[in-house]
Amino acid sequence: xxxxxxxxxxxxxxxxxxxxxxxxxxxxxxxxxxxxxxxxxxxxxxxxxxxxxxxxxxxxxxxxxxxxxxxxxxxxxxxxxxxxxxxxxxxxxxxxxxxxxxxxxxxxxxxxxxxxxxxxxxxxxxxxxxxxxxxxxxxxxxxxxxxxxxxxxxxxxxxxxxxxxxxxxxxxxxxxxxxxxxxxxxxxxxxxxxxxxxxxxxxxxxxxxxxxxxxxxxxxxxxxxxxxxxxxxxxxxxxxxxxxxxxxxxxxxxxxxxxxxxxxxxxxxxxxxxxxxxxxxxxxxxxxxxxxxxxxxxxxxxxxxxxxxxxxxxxxxxxxxxxxxxxx
Amino acid sequence: xxxxxxxxxxxxxxxxxxxxxxxxxxxxxxxxxxxxxxxxxxxxxxxxxxxxxxxxxxxxxxxxxxxxxxxxxxxxxxxxxxxxxxxxxxxxxxxxxxxxxxxxxxxxxxxxxxxxxxxxxxxxxxxxxxxxxxxxxxxxxxxxxxxxxxxxxxxxxxxxxxxxxxxxxxxxxxxxxxxxxxxxxxxxxxxxxxxxxxxxxxxxxxxxxxxxxxxxxxxxxxxxxxxxxxxxxxxxxxxxxxxxxxxxxxxxxxxxxxxxxxxxxxxxxxxxxxxxxxxxxxxxxxxxxxxx
Numbered sequence: 001x002x003x004x005x006x007x008x009x010x011x012x013x014x015x016x017x018x019x020x021x022x023x024x025x026x027x028x029x030x031x032x033x034x035x036x037x038x039x040x041x042x043x044x045x046x047x048x049x050x051x052x053x054x055x056x057x058x059x060x061x062x063x064x065x066x067x068x069x070x071x072x073x074x075x076x077x078x079x080x081x082x083x084x085x086x087x088x089x090x091x092x093x094x095x096x097x098x099x100x101x102x103x104x105x106x107x108x109x110x111x112x113x114x115x116x117x118x119x120x121x122x123x124x125x126x127x128x129x130x131x132x133x134x135x136x137x138x139x140x141x142x143x144x145x146x147x148x149x150x151x152x153x154x155x156x157x158x159x160x161x162x163x164x165x166x167x168x169x170x171x172x173x174x175x176x177x178x179x180x181x182x183x184x185x186x187x188x189x190x191x192x193x194x195x196x197x198x199x200x201x202x203x204x205x206x207x208x209x210x211x212x213x214x215x216x217x218x219x220x221x222x223x224x225x226x227x228x229x230x231x232x233x234x235x236x237x238x239x240x241x242x243x244x245x246x247x248x249x250x251x252x253x254x255x256x257x258x259x260x261x262x263x264x265x266x267x268x269x270x271x272x273x274x275x276x277x278x279x280x281x282x283x284x285x286x287x288x289x290x291x292x293x294x295x296x297x298x299x300x301x302x303x304x305x306x307x308x309x310x311x312x313x314x315x316x317x318x319x320x321x322x323x324x325x326x327x328x
Numbered sequence: 329x330x331x332x333x334x335x336x337x338x339x340x341x342x343x344x345x346x347x348x349x350x351x352x353x354x355x356x357x358x359x360x361x362x363x364x365x366x367x368x369x370x371x372x373x374x375x376x377x378x379x380x381x382x383x384x385x386x387x388x389x390x391x392x393x394x395x396x397x398x399x400x401x402x403x404x405x406x407x408x409x410x411x412x413x414x415x416x417x418x419x420x421x422x423x424x425x426x427x428x429x430x431x432x433x434x435x436x437x438x439x440x441x442x443x444x445x446x447x448x449x450x451x452x453x454x455x456x457x458x459x460x461x462x463x464x465x466x467x468x469x470x471x472x473x474x475x476x477x478x479x480x481x482x483x484x485x486x487x488x489x490x491x492x493x494x495x496x497x498x499x500x501x502x503x504x505x506x507x508x509x510x511x512x513x514x515x516x517x518x519x520x521x522x523x524x525x526x527x528x529x530x531x532x533x534x535x536x537x538x539x540x541x542x543x544x545x546x547x548x549x550x551x552x553x554x555x556x557x558x559x560x561x562x563x564x565x566x567x568x569x570x571x572x573x574x575x576x577x578x579x580x581x582x583x584x585x586x587x588x589x590x591x592x593x594x595x596x597x598x599x600x601x602x603x604x605x606x607x608x609x610x611x612x613x614x615x616x617x618x619x620x
Contacts, residue, residue, distance in 0.1 A: 064426075070425060070426060072429075117605070117608075117609050120609075120612055121608070121612045123425065124365065124425060124564070124568065125564060125568075125608070125612060125613065125614075127365075127425070127429075128560055128561065128564040128608070129564075129605070129608050129609075131557065131560065131561075132561050132564075132601050132604040132605050132608065133601070133605050135557055135601050136598055136601035136602060136605060139595075139597045139598035139601055140595075140598060142597065143594060143595050143597060143598065248553075249553075249557060250553060253433055256426070256430065257430065257433075260426070260427075260430060290441045290444070290445070292437040292438075292440055292441050293437065293438055293440075293441035293442070295434075295437050296434045296435065296436070296437030296438035296440075296441070297434070297438060298434075299430060299431075299433065299434035299437065300416070300431065300434040300435075300438070302430075303420070303427055303430050303431040303434065304416075304419060304420070304431070307423065307424075307427050
């Protein structure tokens with residue numbers, strides 16, 4: 001008897017109308033393009049934070065939802081990306097563009113090293129090793145004063161002239177988010193993405209028909225790390241500072257909650273979860289200092305009553321209605 | 329670096345390993361029998377430490393306070409665990425790992441803020457009782473009495489667990505439930521009651537760990553986050569559900585960390601993660617045989 005298999009996720013069904021999806025996405029993008037005209041600076045900043053977190057959560061879902069792997073410490077690659085930008089811009093005289101290009105590559109490299117060991121393990125053991133190695137990276141960042149400035153973090157990171165106003169940062173993060181999402185979406189629909197689903201649903205059979213399960217998992221892990229690194233770059237653009245707490249495991253847990261809240265089965269799910277959590281934490285913060293209590297209660301309700309997530313639930317209803325229509 | 333320093337550091341590490349063992353034994357029991365990844369275990373440990381502080385303060389931090397705290401805090405945490413198990417956990421036994429994990433994580437978040445509401449955010453400290461203060465000489469090395477006390481408590485707990493699990497009927501039922509729950513049900517034993525009992529026992533151990541660590545450290549928010557990762561690593565390295573594996577890896581972690589502090593103080597914080605990482609890479613399914 002093994003509970004190691006990740007049975008939560010049904011295959012994302014292709015029933016949802018593609019044109020409808022594209023239409024919603026297009027309207028969403030147009031609204032977001034116009035949004036800064038109508039919002040105060042604070043809300044523009046908040047939306048940029050949402051974009052950053054949304055990319056991080058979506059990249060995690062490639063491993064968690066599509067790969068079915070219990071990846072517990074994705075925040076590490078986010079932090080590594082952010083720290084790479086911070087270190088290159090403050091400690092070297094290299095141009096900003098180099099820092100931005102290096103960040104996802106370094107994150108992907110770290111993901112490759114961690115993933116190399118993790119994909120050998122299954123289920124919970126996989127999760128625990130991601131946690132152990134991720135915390136190791138955190139501890140190194142926390143302690144390596146000469147390079148990372150340790151506990152204090154790095155502040156006032158210089159950015160190019162054209163990225164100093166919050167509106168330009170907003171458009172930059174939006175642009176990078178949209179491009180990354182398109183690439184990630186294509187990856188999930190590519191032969192590789194389908195193979196990844198196969199290794200998730202039946203690793204033994206995949207292996208026996210000649211699919212290299214470990215290599216597919218490792219590839220997904222590295223891709224997810226790469227995009228988390230990009231999210232790290234966005235974080236630096238928005239915040240212009242980094243701190244070691246970015247890499248602590250509770251940060252990663254919050255990203256997991258976002259994925260679950262939006263729905264692991266749906267590509268857009270983690271994004272929705274990220275949006276809800278970031279905005280909610282702001283709203284709750286206005287009324288009480290006990291945001292974590294609220295988050296905990298919310299998570300409790302979610303786990304007990306809506307484990308498929310908000311979008312997952314809506315998709316279920318939609319699929320059911322489509323099935324019914326087919327019967328008549 | 330003389331022998332005495334090494335020896336005293338070894339014993340300090342060993343006594344820290346005992347705390348690790350007491351906490352992770354509870355976690356591994358829960359892992360083995362309920363098959364739940366209980367993130368809330370660290371929170372229970374923290375609550376245990378806070379309750380111990382309150383009990384001890386109630387008695388003016390005197391000697392009786394300490395012993396009473398040691399008795400009361402684990403029992404209080406045991407009851408809290410029982411409520412958690414009956415109220416929440418029993419609804420998610422058949423769910424996915426991620427779901428179970430996030431449910432217990434929600435308890436971590438809730439417990440963290442509740443502790444903040446009840447006890448406030450300032451650091452608390454608890455006195456070591458008169459009888460256990462100071463230190464004694466061991467082969468030229470000085471070892472604090474309290475650490476020696478921990479070195480006694482650890483093996484006592486281990487022996488107690490061994491006796492319970494292998495010599496009593498109830499313990500045998502626990503082990504049977506860990507191996508094959510359906511079979512236990514078929515034999516007419518109510519396995520959900522076993523689950524509740526094991527979770528309560530795990531909570532008792534977490535509370536005991538918290539109460540034991542309380543006098544040696546500042547009791548504060550966030551002490552749950554650091555212990556739970558260590559405990560998870562210990563449990564996984566030892567083999568999920570295997571108490572003796574947890575004992576061995578607790579000692580490795582405790583001693584490894586102590587020597588790390590001695591030799592490379594700057595980076596001692598990364599030692600446990602390195603040990604766990606290396607051991608997991610060498611023996612992916614844990615040092616000893618996993619319970620399932």
